[in-house]
Amino acid sequence: MNYIALMNEVIDYIEENLNTAINIDELANRFCVSKYYFIRIFKAVTNYTVKEYVDKRRITEAAKELIKNKKNIIDIAFEFGYESHETFTRQFKRIFSITPMELKKKGAIIFGYEKIIIVERDFKNLNKDLVVDFQVVHEKELKLLGKMTQFDPSNEQSIAELTPFVESFVSDYIEKRNICRMYNVVMNQNEISQFGYFTAFKYQDNIQEVDLGEMVIQETTYAVFKYRADLGEIHRTVMNDICRTIVISDLSFNKIGIEFFLVFEEDYFETNEYTIYVPVKK
Template sequence: MDWIKSINNALEYIETNLTEEIDYSKLAQAACCSEYHFSRMFSSMAGITLSEYIRRRRLTEAAFELQKTGIHIIDVAVRYNYDSADSFTRAFKKLHGIKPSEARKKGTMLKAYPRMSFQLSIIGVKEMDYRIENLDFELRIAGKKKTVKTRMAARVISELWGEAKENGFLKTLIDMSWEKPQCKMEGILGICGKDSDIRDEEFEYFMGARYQGEVPGDMETLLIPPSSWAVFPNVIDAWKRIYSEWLPASGYQLGNLPCIENFLTPGHQPENELWVPVITGYMEVKG
């Protein structure tokens, strides 16, 4: 399948650039998708993050060089993009359990992480629940936006919600979101960027709630036009599987709107949902 070939093209790019600065935008381009989506798809299929895979491959090759050559440790560190011998030594010891200087000793046990490749295999044994929602009205969302580096999105977004809980902003959104509910997107919302295909190094993560009243002065308003959505229970599981399983199988195209994480009221099952904009061809807008 073309998407498997694209992922392997990206892996080839990594291998040919282990001793260079890896350009994540070029890596995503090789995979024929956005940087944001490629990172999520890779993690879901490989079981480790993209950055961790690159780290393991570099340190594997570094160990081979230390064993086979008389190259100085600092030169190996620089070759594999470490700023100093100390940072290289810490990373090397974390992976291999020994210092780089000990890697040259005969009989020393090291870890090797071979190059990955993806092949067509049977997946989808576990079913994916989803529904299609056609919202024929404009969504008016009040909240605040934060700039997030694409490469660090998963960690940073989690930290943002932790901060919102501590400073009271989350409580404010809760009070707003459960006032006069009008549709199924009635929880606390996390809007990811401007469209479903994030290609920039940074994007705006909008933390808000649907609200029809007067917006507080320290917040702003985001408007999303009438649109169709594929809705998946369990945000974390959905992010892992929609790009590697659901999209290739469904034939749907992504719409030019952001994906939305919807965190629902206590006791609701599921507790959260991922809303993914799709083009269905059946949308009827009332006017």
């Protein structure tokens, strides 16, 4: 079964029917899948339950209507399938931490939940569940040379600013030295919102760069994942995939000073494929 194609059809159907009642039995029947498998596939591919996805998309679209239209709150609530003002307000505040009235008065900017982008990747059955495909490997100590910056993983603009940082490193170092493999290391620097992002290549004795820093990643075991898309666009899906897979696989994250690192081979611009190494322990 092509899970990606199926879920793309399901998401399109949900998006076209956000203002009507949607339930799992109806969806499973419509797409000719048993309810049991439908629940597993939807959760694995989207990292949401059907109810979570529908609730967040419905309330996001309702919030947009509140901001741009002069309709009464109750009318918008009814339009999106809510039975009462109270139910709508309770759900709204649960997701956005403000009430519909507060949003309407202040015209606040909210970061809602847009239509999900279904990321193409492979899956496998594990412990009676469906998870994104991965391998467990053991790697020796890794010594890198590179440059460090910081970013806020909860801020889309901050994540977007990593792209020119990496592109500059590729231009200044990777291309000039014909280096075949680039590493991007993500680490939590014990700050609430700031993470470190170290873009690098493997240490070589014959390369001396006074403006580059060194990093040593200790020998350890990794869960290894492959993706074929711009990480900046799919980072939420990737992080949810990793967390869910680690839990289901009975592994645990190994705190060795980094969260994970990405490896980009020289054919990345042709394949759009990269590998993510997450330190784990059994």
